[in-house]
Amino acid sequence: MLVQTSFVALLCGSAYAGTTIWSGSFNPYPTVSTFDDWSWADEVGTYQWYIHGTEPTSHYLALDPSYKNPADTAETNGLMVTIDSTAEWNSDMERTELIPQTTQNLGTGNLFYHFSLSTDPTGLNAPDSTLEHQILFFESHFTEIKYGVAPNPTDLQWMVSSQFQWGTPLVPGTWYNFAYDIDFTGSTVGLWFSDGSSPLTKVANNVAASTSTNSEDFHVGVLRIVNTPAPENWYISGVYIENGPITTAIGSGNSTGSSSSSSISSSSATSVTSTPTTTISSPSSTPTATAPEYGQCGGTGYTGPTTCASPFTCTAISPPYYYQVRNCLRRESYWMLNWRLVSVIPRTGTWNCYLKLSETNPP
Helix, strand or coil: CCCHHHHHHHHHHHHHHEEEEECCCCCCCHHHHHHHHHHCCCCCEEEEEEECCCHHHHEEEEEEECCEEEEEECCCCEEEEEEEEHHHHCCEEEEEEECCCCCCCCCEEEEEEEEEEECCCCCCCCCCCCCCCCEEEECCCCEEEEEEECCCCCCEEEEEECEEEEEECCCCCCEEEEEEEEECCCCCCEEEEECCCCCEEEEEEEEEEECCCCCCCCCEEECCCCCEEEEEEEEEEEEEEEEEECCCCCCCCCCCCCCCCCCCCCCCCCCCCCCCEEECCCCCCCCEECCCCCEECCCCCCCCCCCCCCCCCCCCCECEEEEEEEEEEEEHCEEEECCCCCEEEECCCCEECCCCCCCCCCC
C-alpha cells in the first residue's frame, strides 16, 4: 500500500510540470574533451562547440560540482566558462559559447528556457562591470541577460530587443535562476527568476518581441564586446527547455507555476524579496522587426529580422550560414566599390560588409 501511495504521489507531483523537450545537462560530458567530439562533419552530442578562441577546449571550459547550483541534485557537474584575450572571435569580441545540437523544434508554442548563473564566490576572475557582456542569448537578441551596461552596469539585466526590463545585483557566489517565458505564437517574452534554491516566480510580464529561432541559435555562454586580457569565469548549470506549465522548483522539478502573466501586474514586474531588484514598466509599443547590432540578420535556416537600422549593415561572417549586424564605419580601414560592397580588414581576419544605397541586406 505504501508503494502504491508513493507512486500516486509521484504522479501527482509531476502531472502539472512541463515536459522537457531539450536537456542541456552536462551529465553526458565526463570531461571537457568530450565537447570536441562535435564537428560540422559529425554533429554528435548535446551541444555544438565552435564559438571559442584558439586555445584548447580546457582553456575555455571546465566541469566540476562546484560550478553548479547545489540545489540542482540531478546534475553532476556545472560548467565554468572562461573568456579572455585568447577567446577573440570576429575581431573585437571575446566569446565562449555552446549551441544546442538538436532536431527538436525549440521555437514553437509557449516554451521556457531555463538556466542558472553564478560567479566565483571569492571574486576570482570576476566580471568587469565596465564592459558589455551578453549572456545566454539568441542570435536576434530578442531576449538576453546583459552585464556591464546602462542603466545598472553592476546588475544582471534582462533585456528584450536591447531594451532594459528587469535587473538584480550580481553578487559573487550567489546562484541566479532564470527562465525565459517565450510565446513563439504570440510573439511575446517574459521572465521568471529566483536565487539559490528558491522556486522561480514571475518577475516580469510578457512583452512584445520578435521571437524567432532556428532551434540552433540559443547561445549558452558569454560574449564580451571589448577584447581585453583580463580573464573572467562564469558558472552555468540547470540548462533545459520545456513546454508549459513551467517547472518552478530548482533541482527537484516538482513545483509548478502558471504559464500566464496573470500572477503579476501588467504594468510592472514584481520584486524578489531575497535579492534587491530593479524594474521598469513594460513598453507599450510593438518593436520593429530590426536586427540589433551583433544580432543575426541572415543565414541558412534563419527566420528572424533581416533589416538593420542605420548605420549598421548585414555582414557575411560565415556565408551562407551566418550573417551578423555590424557597423563597418567603426573599423580601421575600408574600401567602397560602387556603393555596393565594403571590404573591411580589421586587426585580425577579414570579413565583408555589404552596403547598398537603397537597402542594408546582403545582395
